[in-house]
Amino acid sequence: MHFLEAGSGEETVVLLHGIPQSSHSWRRIIPRLAPRYRVIAPDLRGLGDTTRPHSGYDKKTVAADVSELLMNHLGVKRFFVVGHDWGGPVAYALTIQNPTAVRGLAILDVTIPGDGAEMSQGGRRWHHPFFRTPDLPEALMQGREHFYLNWLFDTYGHRQNVLDTQERAEYLRTYCAPGGLRTMLAYYRAFAEDAAYNERLLTEQGKLRLPVLALGGDSSFGRRMEPLESMRRMALNVSGGVIPNCGHWVAEEAPEFVSQALLAFFRDQAQA
Numbered sequence: 001m002h003f004l005e006a007g008s009g010e011e012t013v014v015l016l017h018g019i020p021q022s023s024h025s026w027r028r029i030i031p032r033l034a035p036r037y038r039v040i041a042p043d044l045r046g047l048g049d050t051t052r053p054h055s056g057y058d059k060k061t062v063a064a065d066v067s068e069l070l071m072n073h074l075g076v077k078r079f080f081v082v083g084h085d086w087g088g089p090v091a092y093a094l095t096i097q098n099p100t101a102v103r104g105l106a107i108l109d110v111t112i113p114g115d116g117a118e119m120s121q122g123g124r125r126w127h128h129p130f131f132r133t134p135d136l137p138e139a140l141m142q143g144r145e146h147f148y149l150n151w152l153f154d155t156y157g158h159r160q161n162v163l164d165t166q167e168r169a170e171y172l173r174t175y176c177a178p179g180g181l182r183t184m185l186a187y188y189r190a191f192a193e194d195a196a197y198n199e200r201l202l203t204e205q206g207k208l209r210l211p212v213l214a215l216g217g218d219s220s221f222g223r224r225m226e227p228l229e230s231m232r233r234m235a236l237n238v239s240g241g242v243i244p245n246c247g248h249w250v251a252e253e254a255p256e257f258v259s260q261a262l263l264a265f266f267r268d269q270a271q272a
Contacts, residue, residue, distance in 0.1 A: 001069050002049035003042035007034030011103075012076050013266065015041040016066065016094075018085020018110065019184055020149050022048030024170050025084070028255035033262065040076070042069055044090060046183030048174050057186035058193045059086075059113075063093035077101060080266055084108040084251060086187050088227075089194060092234070095208060096201055104269045106213040106262060108250050109223050109243075111230035113191055114198030125221075131188035138181065145176045156221040156248040163252060198234075207236045213265040214240035215258070220247035239265075 004023045013033055015026045023041040033039050043050040045062045056062070070076040080103050083091030088110035095102045111119050120128040131137055141148055149172060153163045174180055214231040216223035228240040243261075246254040 001042055001045075001051075001065060003040055003069065004030065005038070005040050005074075006030050007036070007038045009035075009037040011036075011266070011270070012038045012040060012070075012079040013262075014066065014070065014076075014079050014081045014091075014094075015039065016044065016081065016083040016087030016091050017041070017047070018083075018087045019047070019187055020152060020175050021085070021171055022174060024048070024167075025249075025251050029251050029259055029262075032255065032259035036263070037080075037266070038076075040070065040074065040079075042066060044087065046179070046186065052179035052183045054182075057183065058190040058197070059089045059093045060097070060194075060197055062090045063097055066090065066094055067097060071098075071101070078103055080104045080106070080269070082106040082108065082262060083110070085110050085248070089113055089198075092198070093194075095210065096205075099208075099210070102210060104211045104213070104265060105208070105235075106265060107215070107227050107231055107240075108258065109216045109227060109248050111223065111226050112198060112234055114195035114202065115230045115233045117226075117230060117233070119191070121226075128188060128191070131185050132191060137185055141181060145181055146172050149175055153249075158217065158219045158222070158245055158247040158253055162247070162249055167252075202234065207234055209236055211265070211269055212238045212240075213261065214238055215243050215250070215261060216240075217246035217248055217250050217253070218242040218244055222247045222250070 017025045022043050026041045046052040081091045088107045095105050154160050212231050212235045214227040216227045231238045243254050
């Protein structure tokens, strides 16, 4: 499991990326958090430079990978966790698995499967059901991954050029590598399993009680208030809102705003 690490604070912050990205997506956030915190940003199972097994892409299993890295390899006992895009459902699962270890949970521009709403926005995020279709995405995209990934980078941001050629190349390097398309699709194909797991635990255990921050980009394909509304269905102590002048790539489009919001959230929990 590949990961980035910076800072040497007494408290730890874990940053979980989404798709089609990697730990590289946090490059503008990490320097802003590292003066105060130990920051750990892994590449999730099958993504970035982490290995690509053929199974285990339900978010419960991906979260267990992160737990193994933090607790058994790095010796982290308590931490804040931040998740963007699919990193958000992984962060939620990580919190459920480690309720006494997680000090606070931040969800960025994503909703949680099984929250009772429709994650694909009634078809606006058309790639969700497309990616869950057996075999067809592979037939259409194999060897052409860069066309789709560049369309996402062009379309889902507040502005088209939020990611330059060099930054995109880092993501294309891993998603166009052998197994990259397979593992990307596997995250979406585990959606029904993720939703059923979250629904069952919500019924059995009730809502999360720890503090939650939920933010969404306010333009383009940013989810606006959806992350806050989703987490209010899943947790009792939720704050948040929108990130101004920002689409979906929140850590890269609005690093100053996101960093300040995270630092204030962490600080509030430390003082509670």
